[in-house]
Amino acid sequence: FDRQSGIIARYREFLPVTDKTPLVSLHEGNTPLIHAANLSKKLGVELYVKYEGLNPTGSFKDRGMVMAVAKAVEEGSKTIMCASTGNTSAAAAAYAARSGLRCIVLIPSGNIALGKLAQAIAYGAEVIAIDGNFDEALNIVRDITAKEPITLVNSVNPYRIEGQKTAAFEVCDALADAPDILAIPVGNAGNITAYWKGFKEYKEAGKSSRLPHMYGFQAAGAAPLVLGQPVPNPETIATAIRIGNPASKDGALHAISESNGLVDSVTDDEILQAYQLLAKEEGVFCEPASAASLAGIIKLHRANKLPQGVKVACVLTGNGLKDPNIALKLVGEEPRSVPATHEAVMELVRQSGRE
Ligand code: F0G
Secondary structure (H helix, E strand, O other), rough: OOOOOOHHOOHHOOOOOOOOOOOOOOOOOOEEEEEOHHHHHHHHHHHEEEEHHHHOEOHHHHHHHHHHHHHHHHHHOOOOEEOOOOOHHHHHHHHHHHHOEEEEEEEEEOOOOHHHHHHHHOOOEEEEOOOOOOOHHHHHHHHHHOOOEEEOOOOOHHHHHHHHOOHHHHHHHHHHHOOEEEEEEEEEEEEEHHHHHHOOOOOOHHOOOEEEEEEEEEEHHHHHHHHOOOOOOOOOOOHHHOOOOOOOHHHHHHHHHHOOEEEEEHHHHHHHHHHHHHHHHHHOOOOOHHHHHHHHHHHHOOOOOOOOOOOOEEEEEEEEEHHHHHHHHHHHOOOOOOOOHHHHHHHHHHHHOOO
């Protein structure tokens, strides 16, 4: 077992780790902060993307889940449970498998990306689809875990926030200080809460000298923080953030006001444009919800509200491979087939070159 790997071993001085906390790890964290040179030019800023899709289950959730599962094991729990739009369930299932825990996940029926469902099933979780949305699933899970000997591993579990704050440490280390702006998609609002906590703790520890402005972006059809009230029937193509009543609303609003930041919404079209730009101009494939961070920055730029020349870090929360159907639907056509000959292939290559 490599004790230096994973966020618990690496950041234990910042985490609620005791002698009895098992050093659970799938080598999560240590994800790249990639400079987006082409988009930087277009937007007049120094743009970086924190590519959380390179975590072991393909999303930032691994950082929080490893901590929550380690503490569940430490506390003698045998079962964990969560509601999820997909990524939390994948992470919970993986770390539960590794730690010998039973894992039960509730998902909104028909509204989770295929890859995420495949992961939860492959890792051996008990997957229950409810005829309802994420908010309803979370209410049920909170209710059950309050009464049964089952550990809740949604981000209302404080250990989730503790683990996820380590991403802010890594952003500061990569840039040798905090960026001017940290842009992030907001769903249940745990991650923006975690980043802000991380930035503040790193500065207090003398590891960075300043704090970023926190810019949170929600999908327009699921934007309770922008509207100032819950959305009973949230809708967006970005199913990961299809959430109408964020559990960590207060944490998000605090991060935004204390950092002198903002919260705004982006339409599905804006999300999908940003999603394609990242893939086609930077070679970075994230899932649609993740692109909300860049979509928000582009929206501000178009409105002349993006300060120029500043350092912007966009959090790309999950991997594009989670949701292959969206990419295929956007392109709108199957690969063209031709006979298996040099001539047929070259004819098509010449033809597409002219198009
Ligand atoms: N991006 C992705 C890819 C997500 O999966 C989520 C949340 C978010 C952004 C928003 O983060 O909730 O901390 O504000 N996914 C949760 C899940 C809800 O169940 O996987 P948040």
